[in-house]
Amino acid sequence: MIEYLATHEDASGWTVTVLDQDEKALKEKCAPFTTIHAQGADLSDPDTRAFWIQKADVVVSMLPAFMHIEVAKACLEYEKHLVTASYVSPEMAALHEEAKAKNLVFLNECGVDPGIDHMSTMEILEKLRAKGAEITSYESFCGGILAPESPSNPWQYKFTWNPRNVVLAGAGGAVKFIQEGLYKFIPYHKLFRRTEFMTIPGYGRFEGYANRDSLKYISAYGLDGIPTMYRGTLRRPGFCRAWDVFVQLGATDDGYQMEGVSTMTHRSFLNSFLAYHASDSVELKLMHYLQIPQDSELMELFEWLGLFTDEPVGLQKGSPAQILQAILEKKWTMTEEDRDMLVMWHRIFYRQDGQTYRLESSMVCKGKTVQNTAMAFTVGLPVAMATRLVAKGLVQDRGVLMPLKKEVYGPILKELADWGIRFDERVNQES
Amino acid sequence: MIEYLATHEDASGWTVTVLDQDEKALKEKCAPFTTIHAQGADLSDPDTRAFWIQKADVVVSMLPAFMHIEVAKACLEYEKHLVTASYVSPEMAALHEEAKAKNLVFLNECGVDPGIDHMSTMEILEKLRAKGAEITSYESFCGGILAPESPSNPWQYKFTWNPRNVVLAGAGGAVKFIQEGLYKFIPYHKLFRRTEFMTIPGYGRFEGYANRDSLKYISAYGLDGIPTMYRGTLRRPGFCRAWDVFVQLGATDDGYQMEGVSTMTHRSFLNSFLAYHASDSVELKLMHYLQIPQDSELMELFEWLGLFTDEPVGLQKGSPAQILQAILEKKWTMTEEDRDMLVMWHRIFYRQDGQTYRLESSMVCKGKTVQNTAMAFTVGLPVAMATRLVAKGLVQDRGVLMPLKKEVYGPILKELADWGIRFDERVNQES
Secondary structure, eight states: OHHHHHHSTTGGGOOOEEEESOHHHHHHHHTTOTTOEEEEOOTTSHHHHHHHHHHOSEEEEOSOGGGHHHHHHHHHHHTOEEEESSOOOHHHHTTHHHHHHTTOEEEOOOBBTTBHHHHHHHHHHHHHHHTTOEEEEEEEEEEEEEOTTSSOOTTOOOBOSOHHHHHTTTTTSOEEEEETTEEEEEOHHHHTTSOEEEEETTTEEEEEEEOTBGGGHHHHTTOTTOSEEEEEEEEOTTHHHHHHHHHHHTTTOOSSOOSSGGGOBHHHHHHTTSOOOSSOOHHHHHHHHTTOOTTOTHHHHHHHTTTTSOOBOOOSSOOHHHHHHHHHHHHHBOOTTOOEEEEEEEEEEEEETTEEEEEEEEEEEEOSSSSSOHHHHHHHHHHHHHHHHHHTTOOOOOEEEOSOSHHHHHHHHHHHHHTTOOOEEEEEEOO | OHHHHHHSTTGGGOOOEEEESOHHHHHHHHTTOTTOEEEEOOTTSHHHHHHHHHHOSEEEEOSOGGGHHHHHHHHHHHTOEEEESSOOOHHHHTTHHHHHHTTOEEEOOOBBTTBHHHHHHHHHHHHHHHTTOEEEEEEEEEEEEEOTTSSOOTTOOOBOSOHHHHHTTTTTSOEEEEETTEEEEEOHHHHTTSOEEEEETTTEEEEEEEOTBTTTHHHHTTOTTOSEEEEEEEEOTTHHHHHHHHHHHTTTOOSSOOSSGGGOBHHHHHHTTSOOOSSOOHHHHHHHHTTOOTTOTHHHHHHHTTTTSOOBOOOSSOOHHHHHHHHHHHHHBOOTTOOEEEEEEEEEEEEETTEEEEEEEEEEEEOSSSSSOHHHHHHHHHHHHHHHHHHTTOOOOOEEEOSOSHHHHHHHHHHHHHTTOOOEEEEEEOO
């Protein structure tokens, strides 16, 4: 995002200020881009936020999602446009009329997921509707994982995004979606066993689990009455079955503080979720409890993580989720040799002239280095592009928005393709 | 409780006013007891509460548990003693110093569980401590179920207590206990599979699942440093495995409203938690999903409940838990022929003179009619007795209390025995 805003051909027309709590790290990141003003700032302080927001024409908030609403309120007060990569919260949505009345653009969900998923979907749907197709099923998956070029890793996964959000993924409540006209609900403790598999040409097999919010985009996408609507997260096959072990144990629970954390080891952490036995090993109890066969490769995944070792956790206190995160970060933090990969896949069934068609559209983006990740690329670029559109007055719509209109997704998808972020689309007639 | 307060030999010394939202039902219940003043009153109204609390010397709150705190605050204001059968909430505990300063008794947890469990435990522990025993393990279970005299019922269960609390049992968060010096944690979705079995002489086999709050009574019972502490809920064997099916499906979730409830049937409710399949039956999908063998008696339990029928649920809206409750109430509401049973069981291991002993103490109380239930008996009587002790100035302690002191549990246990609520105790030397 910084590179785009610093080097775009329009860059001479704007001033970019980047604020971060960690001034040193920020200045290192911004050093190659001499036109960028990089500045340390504690944006959890309301006065500091207000000071900087007043100076801007367009504010981009990449703060933790819960802070966007405070930024948005200040943007309303000082009448500034706002761009974020995050989901529109109910609090944000409530600002729609006021933002509209003040002629402001609050453009959210402009990263990759949410973001590029909306944009690429709307482009496909527009094309299908233009030729009179009836859309009968919409499925969309996205995930950030390791690229196959990375050193061997049985999980084919490391943290390429906020580790806490990864550990708590799906824990916010039951998943809702609609399939063949029937509403379906999956509780958290079944989420990672109710997966779908898919193949992406050139990239192999993937597995996806459902996101919480499949229903809420039906109207946003203009798909009212669609029999099947499903949005999910992609991983490599095997990941979900293994992650489910943590869920089954209760190791992703963030609702209480554990006892005796300061002396806890990886092994005793695991043991605290297993029934007491005077002589059976933690390994045996785990396999027995969760019906993991002796020869299952699952156990290798846990061994690779060092879960059965007597290594101290290294925290003084924590919830199960916080402790699990600390253990995982020891192995799931990217090294210089690791490369990440962002994968998006849509499958749409539609009827036209009495025939049913299956459209599959996929996008794969690989990171260049451990700093220039696919995650940074696919989240940062569309946010930067959306910011440019807003700054240049190219967005006519007003209020709290998502990138669902052609004036936004059209130019961004075109520009993303120039940066190598493009979709491969295949259509097959169903028998 | 009403009968006790109306007919006790001390009754001529007091006036008893009973308030209820449903005046008609209340007056019917109180009709046999001419000294009782029965009155309809909306106690959700603060002024109505204050009006009646001002008139009393001792207030007994049998309102829904969340309302006790409002009653307690009014009792502080008007300087009245208070008795409840409910757990001491953090808000209630916070009133301790103020109640003490005002010379008031706020005596809680005086029903059966919590209540008789505390009283009988403290009596046993006092006896063991007096002879110098070291207590190494404490387990205690209690449950309200159907008596074997009831008409045949494969669940051996009906609602004998607040149905909503039964449906949501355990859903409040992870269970914590300590076993052989190791802290153990069980997530909700494993709670009904991590059960213990026990036999009570004369009454057969039972199964128990853990309560949330085992750790918090360690200090209250004076058992600091005890290696094993476990409190749980009793059912007949098989109940927990079957109930777990509802938990696994997500049918006990109270966190969201379902879609299409007004046209929902028992069968379609079940189907909304099962994956879509064009031809497989709900029965087959359920068995496959939760690995229920074809010949399992579990399926009989669900058939007995009418879960697979096309009977309309009969609600206009609801969470999964609310809909499940509505379905269960059709079969789990006690009929004139049904009798309930309250079962309590303690198992304590202790060391004395180099030997280990196992003490088991059990209490079983059966309901007399569908109105005079064991639940009403075992909850109402100790509350009534505690109220009498407070009213007669026989409780010296002050502040927010539980029945842990001999001045309270001594006379109550003695009186309960006269009413037939007594414990059978057996001690065995361990090999």
